Amino acid sequence: MTYNLKWAIGWLTDFSDRVIQNKQLLSDLDQAIGDGDHGINMARGLTELQKTLAEKEPTSVKDAFKTAGMTILSKVGGASGPLYGSAFLAMSKATESETLTEAEFIEALEAGLAGIEHRGKSHAGEKTMIDVWEPVIHALRQDELTGDVIEAALQKNERFKSYERPCRLSRRSFHRSSRSRRLLFCPTFPSLTRTRGAEINDKKNTVL
Secondary structure, eight states, rough: OOOOOHHHHHHHHHHHHHHHHHHHHHHHHHHTTTTTHHHHHHHHHHHHHHHHHOOOHHHHHHHHHHHHHHHHHHHHHHHHHHHHHHHHHHHHHEEEESOEEEOHHHHHHHHHHHHHHHHTOOOTTSSSSSHHHHHHHHHHHOOOHHHHHHHHHHHHHHHHGGOOOSSSSSSHHHHHHHHHHHHHHHTTTOOOHHHHTOOGGGGGSSSS
């Protein structure tokens, strides 16, 4: 599978649509650990991203990722904006080709993960959204990604919400972002697993 500009815009648009459609659910989930505004903040910023993508019309995958990063960074409130914004900006910097191979896309995701780690001053095993990104990317690298791998990472992360530790960027902000990372990953990774013949249950593409 290759990843071109049309795909990139489609991925970002799908992610935005899913967050906007589920903004109340995301905010409801956020109430347990935050101010209950994660969905509202993300939806506001991603609505702006959709407008920007339509008006600016990015000319490359690199440009699309940069547009996403800059827009999310400036329009999404709280700490989720810097986390997602840093990820997409790092992915943009790591993207050079007009059309990405699967290996190049994985490298971009790894750069995005590094961007989150740098911005949040955190690493795998510290009960943050990184603990979802890392196993999924590792499975991609090993050509072992399945729907079960994605779901296991998501469910494992959900169990971290009661864990208490000193904040860095803000552990709460990582959990807020963890609410919406399912909506970012699900439109993309199932397509990769299907290329390997894996069966994906439709219910694993939802936020429930």
